[in-house]
Amino acid sequence: MPESVLVANRGEIARRIISTARRLGIRAIAVYSEADAGLPFVAEADEAVLLGPAPPASSYLNAPAVLAAARATGARALHPGYGFLAENAAFATAVIDAGLTWVGPPPAAIEQMGDKINARNLMERAGVPVAAGSREPLTDAGAAVAEAASIGYPVMIKAAAGGGGIGMSVAADETQLRAGFETARSRAERFFGNAAILLERYIPRARHVEVQILGLADGRVIALGERDCSVQRRHQKVAEETPSPGVTPQLRARMLAAAVRAGEAVGYRGAGTVECLVDTAAGDFVFLEMNTRLQVEHPVTEMVTGIDLVEQQFLIADGGLVSFEPMSVSPKGHALELRVYAEDPSRFLPRPGTITGWHEPSGPHVRVDAGYAAGNTVTPYYDPLLAKLCVYGPDRAQALERARAAVAQFQITGVKTNLPFHAELLASQEFGSGRYDTSIVARLRP
Amino acid sequence: MTEIRAEMVANVWKVVAAEGDQVADGDTLVILESMKMEIPVLAEGAGTLTSLAVAEGDVVQESDLIAIIE
Numbered sequence: 001m002p003e004s005v006l007v008a009n010r011g012e013i014a015r016r017i018i019s020t021a022r023r024l025g026i027r028a029i030a031v032y033s034e035a036d037a038g039l040p041f042v043a044e045a046d047e048a049v050l051l052g053p054a055p056p057a058s059s060y061l062n063a064p065a066v067l068a069a070a071r072a073t074g075a076r077a078l079h080p081g082y083g084f085l086a087e088n089a090a091f092a093t094a095v096i097d098a099g100l101t102w103v104g105p106p107p108a109a110i111e112q113m114g115d116k117i118n119a120r121n122l123m124e125r126a127g128v129p130v131a132a133g134s135r136e137p138l139t140d141a142g143a144a145v146a147e148a149a150s151i152g153y154p155v156m157i158k159a160a161a162g163g164g165g166i167g168m169s170v171a172a173d174e175t176q177l178r179a180g181f182e183t184a185r186s187r188a189e190r191f192f193g194n195a196a197i198l199l200e201r202y203i204p205r206a207r208h209v210e211v212q213i214l215g216l217a218d219g220r221v222i223a224l225g226e227r228d229c230s231v232q233r234r235h236q237k238v239a240e241e242t243p244s245p246g247v248t249p250q251l252r253a254r255m256l257a258a259a260v261r262a263g264e265a266v267g268y269r270g271a272g273t274v275e276c277l278v279d280t281a282a283g284d285f286v287f288l289e290m291n292t293r294l295q296v297e298h299p300v301t302e303m304v305t306g307i308d309l310v311e312q313q314f315l316i317a318d319g320g321l322v323s324f325e326p327m328s329v330s331p332k333g334h335a336l337e338l339r340v341y342a343e344d345p346s347r348f349l350p351r352p353g354t355i356t357g358w359h360e361p362s363g364p365h366v367r368v369d370a371g372y373a374a375g376n377t378v379t380p381y382y383d384p385l386l387a388k389l390c391v392y393g394p395d396r397a398q399a400l401e402r403a404r405a406a407v408a409q410f411q412i413t414g415v416k417t418n419l420p421f422h423a424e425l426l427a428s429q430e431f432g433s434g435r436y437d438t439s440i441v442a443r444l445r446p
Numbered sequence: 447m448t449e450i451r452a453e454m455v456a457n458v459w460k461v462v463a464a465e466g467d468q469v470a471d472g473d474t475l476v477i478l479e480s481m482k483m484e485i486p487v488l489a490e491g492a493g494t495l496t497s498l499a500v501a502e503g504d505v506v507q508e509s510d511l512i513a514i515i516e
Contacts, residue, residue, distance in 0.1 A: 164482070166482075234483075342481070343481075349453065349454065349483070349485060350454060350456075350480040350481035350483055350485075351454055352454060352455040352456075352480060352481065353455070353508075379455075380454075380455045380456050380457060380479075380480040380481055380505075381481075382481065382482070383481055383482050384481040384482075
């Protein structure tokens, strides 16, 4: 284990990493922006360093400032969390060159998976199924139209360097493709500094199911089950569960094996997630992308396996053994995660503001990973995630029942949240049946 | 006269329209950004944009005036 770790993130994930670090006796160092000075993660760290003003470019994306904070505090390791600098291969390299332990995969693996076109091509060669789509980046609408004609409509338009659903859209014909292509290009340039676009065959009524993998220090790659992330708005996840109610044991075995091959193909180490689309009609799946970091929804996997994934990240980064027997993991029970966002529950528009009251549910089967507390201000600079409400049950029906009770107990005042949406989701026949797909939110909000 | 106000705390990312423009109902006037989301501010009714109270890079608070259409 490293003696100390700098956590280069904010909010709930910084707090969650600090919590495991402290439990393991690792000195936890937080970094924060001026806007976040009052948040719990800053108070709970052993030490905290101000990075700069609120905008991400001046704070959490400011690599020189983060590295300077590591030097100033004598940090021995750096954990990037998710988002911000987590999937920046040049930053990972700079951390390693500065003599720190990078709590993440090898920079080469980040680089290979970071470009979605390269990742698709690599996966296809490794025998992982991919959807029909671009093998080379598209930079003009004319080329996109020709490509779509060979793929066949409808197509999904995506930024090659993208993430978080930004710029993504579905085109059913050439007119929609031309419009969506321009939007995607401008957003890709603005958010990711890379305008390259790819097209992929769009699969209607698909489920979004991902596999948690761990690349061990000895080179083996193992899969720790799947998570169903089909409840999405604007192509961003709102609720997740494990196991997926839409995956049969046979399909699960094939998906887990493919995810292991994906990790092996890039020499993966540490925690990563292989995202797939499951075609519910065909009972088949295709590779979507790989997230080379800890995933937001990792707690559901922790709840059904009893494994602390952040602890394994520290152990693997240090070249050590994981804390469990890698070949005998068998998940038990059912877990749900509901993302509590500062947004209005009907149109899902962001609602920054000051939290006047915060009462979260508790109990043996409830876990709340929260980034905020009463008195904190939610600013417009970062994403709207306030907390992750996670619930466990011996089976799906009991997990749902406990989730309904926990949502009813969760009281946040001062800012609007999507908790009322979660109550509706949990009460809906479609979610309750388990037979849902990525269009479920659109059906609940016609 | 229609006053168009900010629905939430946000940064002004892009000003699309200009003072003096003739606008139609539903035209995009300004694009705000909050919590990694772009939020277009639309004309509520047709007319002349007589006042545009924000500039790119500004921070608006909930209910701040963005534009006046007459």
